[in-house]
Amino acid sequence: SNSSIAIRGDAGSNLDISSSVKITTGNVTVNGSLTAPDVDPHKKATITGGYTETSAPPIVIPDIDLTPYFNWAKAHGEVHNGFSTSSSYTPAGGILWVDGDVTISSHAVINGSIIATGDIHISGAVDINPTTTTFAMASRDGNITNTSSGTLNGLVYAKTGNYSQTANGKLIGQLIVNGTIKKGGNSDIINYVKSIPTPPWDTTPIPAWPVVAAWQK
Incomplete structure (x- = not known):
């Protein structure tokens, strides 16, 4: 870090x-x-x-261009101004793009990727299962706060902000954080699984992209 x-x-x-x-x-x-x-x-x-x-x-934090993911979400009608739910949700096309902040709670299951320009806060027992890209969650300009006891599968990316994880949740994938990492509770901070970000229409990762976990194996 x-x-x-x-x-x-x-x-x-x-x-x-x-x-x-x-x-x-x-x-x-x-x-x-x-x-x-x-x-x-x-x-x-x-x-x-x-x-x-x-x-x-x-560590040189990779500056991942999120524009292709916005364009994909827009093409599938999944660009939202703020987003809050306590229910399960499957975004069309596999990407939920949010201008602003995201709050997900209760026993929600998200079958797709969450990308926001602001803060992301998940709580309760939230599971995230990406479908068309390796991102579980990505925040462009904000912080990610995880107080969930659920499981996140894939890449968690805080491009400019911090990541905080408490409760007894699990991250199976990779963590890229530009700011501070804070871990508490009985959570597994990360079970490392290599997660290379690629646009949803591209099934071949770009070898030149650096993929850095803030906590590396």
Whole structure:
């Protein structure tokens, strides 16, 4: 991460974690290593790979062009001014594009990808299953807050903002965050599955695109 990382609750992390700023932990188990200029683990934390206080070079966050996804959503009538639901939803064409903020709660199942210009907040027990692209959720200009106990499948992308995950949910895929990552509760911050973003009509990933997980395997 290019900012601080705070790990609280049961991390469930099978990853090597690095920050160019600082890593702090609660009483957690990390099945990997920690690397940052400043590492402050809880006295009862278990870090199987140990930790090293040293400089970690900033990660170049890929600037993914979201315009093709907007055009696809527009062509399928799925561009919305703000979006809030507590019910399941399947966007036509597989992409829900929102100008503004998104709020999804309760036991909603989203069969598609959510891309917003503003903040995204999911709570309750929300599951997200992408269909035509690898994005689970993407925020262009805002923050992503995940207090859901559900499962997110695919890529979570905060292009300019932060990502916060609490409760006991799970992310199966990849996480790209330009800002700060905060993890709490009993959630699995990430079960790594390579998720390369491609426009929905293109089934061949572009090899030249860097794909960086803020928490990498």
